[in-house]
Amino acid sequence: MQDKAFRPETRIVRRQDRSAVRKHRADLCVVGAGISGVSAAIEAARLGRDVILVDGLPAVGGQAVNSIIGMIVGLFGNGPNGKQLTHGIADDILRDLGAAGDLEVRMGGVSPNAFYSEVALGRWVERKILELNITPLVGAVLRRVHLEQRRVAELELATRYGDVVVRADGFVDATGDAALVWQAGLECREPAEGVIYGSQMMVIENFDDAHRPTRDEVSARLRDRGEHYGLTRRDGFAMNLPGGRTAIVNMTHIENPLDPFAASRKGIEGKEQADRALNFLKAEFPEAFGATRVRAYGLPGMRQTRWIVGCHHLTVDEVRRGVKFEDAIARTAWPLEQHHHAEGYVWEPFTEDHLHYVPFGSLTPPDADNLVAAGRAIDGDATALSSVRVMGPCIAMGAAAAHALDLAGEGSVHQIDRTALNARIRANIED
Numbered sequence: 392m393q394d395k396a397f398r399p400e401t402r403i404v405r406r407q408d409r410s411a412v413r414k415h416r417a418d419l420c421v422v423g424a425g426i427s428g429v430s431a432a433i434e435a436a437r438l439g440r441d442v443i444l445v446d447g448l449p450a451v452g453g454q455a456v457n458s459i460i461g462m463i464v465g466l467f468g469n470g471p472n473g474k475q476l477t478h479g480i481a482d483d484i485l486r487d488l489g490a491a492g493d494l495e496v497r498m499g500g501v502s503p504n505a506f507y508s509e510v511a512l513g514r515w516v517e518r519k520i521l522e523l524n525i526t527p528l529v530g531a532v533l534r535r536v537h538l539e540q541r542r543v544a545e546l547e548l549a550t551r552y553g554d555v556v557v558r559a560d561g562f563v564d565a566t567g568d569a570a571l572v573w574q575a576g577l578e579c580r581e582p583a584e585g586v587i588y589g590s591q592m593m594v595i596e597n598f599d600d601a602h603r604p605t606r607d608e609v610s611a612r613l614r615d616r617g618e619h620y621g622l623t624r625r626d627g628f629a630m631n632l633p634g635g636r637t638a639i640v641n642m643t644h645i646e647n648p649l650d651p652f653a654a655s656r657k658g659i660e661g662k663e664q665a666d667r668a669l670n671f672l673k674a675e676f677p678e679a680f681g682a683t684r685v686r687a688y689g690l691p692g693m694r695q696t697r698w699i700v701g702c703h704h705l706t707v708d709e710v711r712r713g714v715k716f717e718d719a720i721a722r723t724a725w726p727l728e729q730h731h732h733a734e735g736y737v738w739e740p741f742t743e744d745h746l747h748y749v750p751f752g753s754l755t756p757p758d759a760d761n762l763v764a765a766g767r768a769i770d771g772d773a774t775a776l777s778s779v780r781v782m783g784p785c786i787a788m789g790a791a792a793a794h795a796l797d798l799a800g801e802g803s804v805h806q807i808d809r810t811a812l813n814a815r816i817r818a819n820i821e822d
């Protein structure tokens with residue numbers, strides 16, 4: 392008996408049916424399990440919908456978890472007393488992670504922001520998936536989208552364990568790169584010239600927060616000494632995370648090409664930049680950073696890559712004027728934050744009473760009836776998008792996408808009862 396336990400029996404297998412695919416049917420299919428996709432999936436599940444949440448990574452949480460962003464911004468109004476602007480899963484995250492000591496709301500720049508542990512947020516998302524009976528499908532990359540007479544009928548996905556086909560009544564493109572809209576053959580936008588830089592984030596440990604230099608001190612030193620350390624970006628910051636001697640470092644600018652080979656290389660180059668940034672911090676601010684080392688590198692952080700052409704193109708003028716659209720579904724006060732040159736970014740903050748809005752039209756490609764985008768790939772000019780692609784409004788967009796598709800059912804998201812949608816997401820656009 393004992394001998395058998397050490398030599399478990401095997402069987403010989405061979406793939407039989409080359410065309411075998413797993414098929415899945417749901418009410419709603421959300422592609423992209425970042426913060427906007429998670430918001431959409433949870434809202435829809437709470438409405439009693441059968442939801443599948445798909446992601447190309449082998450884990451959920453998107454950039455909020457896997458790129459180690461560390462801060463939810465755009466969630467509160469400006470000034471030290473800025474009020475909370477988005478609710479839904481934002482309330483749950485603030486409550487649950489806050490109670491566990493994994494999230495702190497504190498002033499960070501122009502507004503209160505929620506600093507969180509990415510590990511805790513990742514587990515929170517996973518627990519919600521189980522609790523709400525959402526079907527997770529991770530490690531599943533979108534290969535083909537079947538658009539039949541203005542409706543997305545099914546998606547073909549490749550996983551390491553074989554191909555999967557998903558059919559649903561409604562689809563949310565929360566991929567950040569408009570992957571679903573792109574694969575459906577619909578119009579998308581990309582920067583016409585130049586690039587919008589992403590960043591390689593990292594978490595460092597053994598950080599001494601008592602000696603943390605201010606953001607201005609770090610940036611001033613970067614301008615003076617950055618070249619000496621081989622750094623291209625001349626601003627950035629390190630911020631302590633809740634509950635320990637760890638900090639996130641955001642001090643690099645990396646390109647996010649949509650070419651697969653170039654993207655792979657840039658991901659590695661981003662880490663080289665991050666290492667140089669840590670060398671800089673250790674040498675220039677030894678009291679705070681002398682004993683630090685890297686605990687984790689995030690996956691390459693992508694700000695704006697490719698996004699949809701929607702029924703409404705949000706403009707920077709509308710953002711600056713705070714236009715409150717009839718079909719507004721999200722609001723924020725976050726500054727214009729354009730990362731379009733290697734050395735730094737353009738930062739245009741707003742006054743304490745300012746709010747700007749996202750219209751539902753910016754989430755909807757005009758040529759599809761059951762497809763809504765949410766998150767950083769909605770329609771706007773590059774500058775407008777920089778102020779609404781942060782996590783606060785992303786949560787509101789995910790919620791709106793779920794409610795709109797719920798209201799549309801087998802009909803069109805272009806013909807839903809707007810008053811009904813407005814009533815459902817009112818907390819995210821009114822006090």
Ligand SMILES: Cc1cc2nc3c(=O)[nH]c(=O)nc-3n(C[C@H](O)[C@H](O)[C@H](O)COP(=O)(O)OP(=O)(O)OC[C@H]3O[C@@H](n4cnc5c(N)ncnc54)[C@H](O)[C@@H]3O)c2cc1C
Nearest residue numbers: 423425426427447453454464533566567692693766767782
């Ligand atoms: C470096 C950096 C710092 C930032 N700092 C902040 C900050 O401090 N606070 C803040 O609120 N915001 C910040 N932002 C912005 C914010 O993090 C993102 O805009 C936001 O998280 C986007 O969420 P999302 O759900 O739209 O997309 P993502 O989080 O990008 O999620 C998209 C998901 O879709 C999946 N996917 C993509 N393509 C496919 C495909 N073809 N098939 C299957 N799955 C696919 C991806 O794997 C990913 O998980 C920062 C962004 C960056 C890059």
